[in-house]
Amino acid sequence: QVQLVESGGGVVQPGGSLRLSCAVSGFSFSNYGMHWVRQAPGKGLEWVAAILSDGSNKYYADSLKGRFTISRDNSKKMLYLQMNRLSDEDTAVYFCSTDGGMGKLDYWGQGTLVTVSP
Amino acid sequence: DIQMTQSPSTLSASVGDRVTITCRASQSISSWLAWYQQKPGKAPKLLIYKASTLESGVPSRFSGSGSGTEFTLTISSLQPDDLATYYCQQYNNYSWTFGQGTKVEIK
Numbered sequence: 191q192v193q194l195v196e197s198g199g200g201v202v203q204p205g206g207s208l209r210l211s212c213a214v215s216g217f218s219f220s221n222y223g224m225h226w227v228r229q230a231p232g233k234g235l236e237w238v239a240a241i242l243s244d245g246s247n248k249y250y251a252d253s254l255k256g257r258f259t260i261s262r263d264n265s266k267k268m269l270y271l272q273m274n275r276l277s278d279e280d281t282a283v284y285f286c287s288t289d290g291g292m293g294k295l296d297y298w299g300q301g302t303l304v305t306v307s308p
Numbered sequence: 309d310i311q312m313t314q315s316p317s318t319l320s321a322s323v324g325d326r327v328t329i330t331c332r333a334s335q336s337i338s339s340w341l342a343w344y345q346q347k348p349g350k351a352p353k354l355l356i357y358k359a360s361t362l363e364s365g366v367p368s369r370f371s372g373s374g375s376g377t378e379f380t381l382t383i384s385s386l387q388p389d390d391l392a393t394y395y396c397q398q399y400n401n402y403s404w405t406f407g408q409g410t411k412v413e414i415k
Contacts, residue, residue: 234409252309290354292361295397
């Protein structure tokens, strides 16, 4: 069955960097676009970034101001999110999800928690 | 960016009640609207896409309608398992946005 497993979260100081990973299995990864979505503690969902199936195009939420980079390695079935110049506003659970077409995000991982704290 | 506004933010209803959640887009998104259910501590679950198409395996008491800027999610007969927060999400021109969520409580 489809599985998405995020990793790489943890505690990081303000101004620091972190790279999240998402390992996928159970479907043909190279045929699907992918997303990162985050959720701050007690808050709603916020779309972060998307990447097309072949990695040729990437899209980001305007609020990120160029600090985050989404990438993928289809040979390893891995999705990544490089996060730089982190601030306390980036504290959140980060989810990876599949793009099922027609605008929907159909499969989700369990999330990984990023905490930005001095 | 397209903004999505859900109402109400919270609703309390009894088991068996019909429940309706509204989602409004700041500009027309045709039918590119999805609904998700999120239970505490869990990942979101896709319920409906393209405004009214029920995802496979989702109970038929859930339905969606609307197009353009106004959309609704209806639970025809609320069940205890429906305790959750519900989010709408739009897709337009390689940008995705979620509504702020509607928390459904059981009376």
